[in-house]
Amino acid sequence: MPELPEVETLCRQLRPVIVGREIQSLRVIDRKLGHLPPLAGREVRSVERHGKRMVWMLSDGQCLAFQLRMTGRLFWLEGGETPPHARLVFFFPSGRLVLSDPRRFATVALCSPSAASPVADGLEPLDPKALAASARRRRLPVKSFLMDQRAVAGIGNIYASEILHGAGIDPTRPACSLTPAQWRRVATVSARILAKAVEARGTSISDWRDLFAGPGEYQHQLRVYGRKGERCRACRCEILRVVIAGRSTFYCPTCQK
DNA sequence: TCCCATGTTGCTAA
DNA sequence: GTTAGCAACATGGG
Numbered sequence: 001m002p003e004l005p006e007v008e009t010l011c012r013q014l015r016p017v018i019v020g021r022e023i024q025s026l027r028v029i030d031r032k033l034g035h036l037p038p039l040a041g042r043e044v045r046s047v048e049r050h051g052k053r054m055v056w057m058l059s060d061g062q063c064l065a066f067q068l069r070m071t072g073r074l075f076w077l078e079g080g081e082t083p084p085h086a087r088l089v090f091f092f093p094s095g096r097l098v099l100s101d102p103r104r105f106a107t108v109a110l111c112s113p114s115a116a117s118p119v120a121d122g123l124e125p126l127d128p129k130a131l132a133a134s135a136r137r138r139r140l141p142v143k144s145f146l147m148d149q150r151a152v153a154g155i156g157n158i159y160a161s162e163i164l165h166g167a168g169i170d171p172t173r174p175a176c177s178l179t180p181a182q183w184r185r186v187a188t189v190s191a192r193i194l195a196k197a198v199e200a201r202g203t204s205i206s207d208w209r210d211l212f213a214g215p216g217e218y219q220h221q222l223r224v225y226g227r228k229g230e231r232c233r234a235c236r237c238e239i240l241r242v243v244i245a246g247r248s249t250f251y252c253p254t255c256q257k
Numbered sequence: 258t259c260c261c262a263t264g265t266t267g268c269t270a271a
Numbered sequence: 272g273t274t275a276g277c278a279a280c281a282t283g284g285g
Contacts, residue, residue, distance in 0.1 A: 071264095157263055
């Protein structure tokens with residue numbers, strides 16, 4: 001599923017295509033998405049992102065929030081084709097935007113034009129002191145802490161493993177046990193990895209595709225995720241897989257302490 | 258057939 | 272209060 005870099009990729013591709021354009025009509029294919037208010041005739045004023053959530057600001061003051069969850073995808077189509085698992089279609093003058101979602105976990109809902117979220121977004125430079133402060137009483141594994149959307153917005157299972165490898169930190173360490181220097185490493189590495197993943201238009205491990213159905217390229221730069229039994233590119237030791245809070249976690253026992 | 262899956266929420270129990 | 276564990280959501284791929 002899309003994490004921050006994948007959602008950011010969609011936002012960047014979507015802006016030139018729909019910002020300033022009017023939604024002509026809407027077709028709800030999957031009733032599980034629930035009731036959507038009338039949107040026809042509204043113009044999309046902006047496309048924003050916070051963490052893994054995409055938000056459209058509309059000309060009537062409403063905000064529409066997308067949570068793609070595990071398998072939600074957005075595709076821009078100008079021809080007549082319809083992708084598999086289409087759940088929702090926005091008709092614009094120049095084409096259609098389709099929400100495709102095999103597992104049907106994605107949500108679309110109106111939200112209030114909220115003030116800035118108090119949670120730092122992973123693409124912004126993280127403040128190591130603030131990270132340390134919010135982890136001060138958290139004994140859960142630092143990997144789970146990084147994936148807690150209330151701590152940092154946007155980091156999911158793939159990038160949590162990658163960031164901790166880059167920072168040289170054992171993912172099972174209690175969050176409260178990291179030193180200030182280690183939080184500085186986390187802050188620096190996190191911004192660098194997420195930015196590089198955005199540049200690469202995300203990670204296509206299995207079936208992530210961007211707005212134009214193109215694959216991302218960051219899977220070629222992964223250091224640990226999905227590499228159980230392979231060798232660490234830094235020290236040649238074997239990459240291990242462990243389960244933390246029910247999620248696959250990959251790390252190098254030599255590079256990460 | 259079984260196991261796995263890039264997410265989130267809510268419950269239970271320690 | 273915190274955390275782990277589990278189920279649920281629902282489907283497809285290996």
